[in-house]
Amino acid sequence: MADVFGTALLDYEKGHYTEDIKTYSSLDEEDVIPIPYLFRRFDEMPIIEQKALQLARGKVLDIGAGAGSHALYLQKKGIEVTALDNSEGCIAVCKKRGVQSTILSDILDYSGEKYDTLLLLMNGIGLAGKLNNLSRFLQHLASLLQSNGQILLDSSDIIYMFEQDEDGGYWIPNDGTYYGEVAFTMEYKGKKSKPFDWIYVDFNTLQNACESNGFNCERVISGEHYDYLAKLTLKE
Known part of the structure; x- marks a missing residue:
């Protein structure tokens, strides 16, 4: 599979930045990921990310x-x-920028070590792909966590992307799928990635999933646009 994301980051790191990554989603939205934004300093990060890092x-x-x-x-x-990514290009960029400990792996294929903090920023919980994968994903994260460890993740409630009617309700497709499930394709310099599943999880849904998988779930702060930072800890 073409490492679209990693190729774009490597180009930028080498000084060959000419265009951004285009994204196409099942929400019929075309968007871009501005590559310079991925190289931001702490003071350029949203408050949610700054708080998580603190x-x-x-x-x-x-x-x-x-x-x-x-x-x-x-x-x-x-x-x-330790920086973990399943993109060879991303890991190469991490190393070039001076990250001392890196792992090239899909998170679900990685095991062995235990950590005090697992960071899943920029909607990292999206890696679960679909709502029915969320339990398995959380259980795998639990296996990587020290007993007194924490998971810090941010996500968004994308309900705002659906039409609202006069009484404040939302028109959500009634096809049995969770409205936060999105399929994405990325394109960079004419090369497209395979479509991949991504999920945005509203806080109540995350809380329910945590409850049934042995986690406490606390909302640390809310962002400016339906987003939030959550802290997950294992129940004793």
């Missing part, structure tokens, strides 16, 4: 590390952090 402690696994911006910030603070 709460990170102990041995940290940055899941879906991308260009390594979160890992680099923690590393500079003296925190032991």
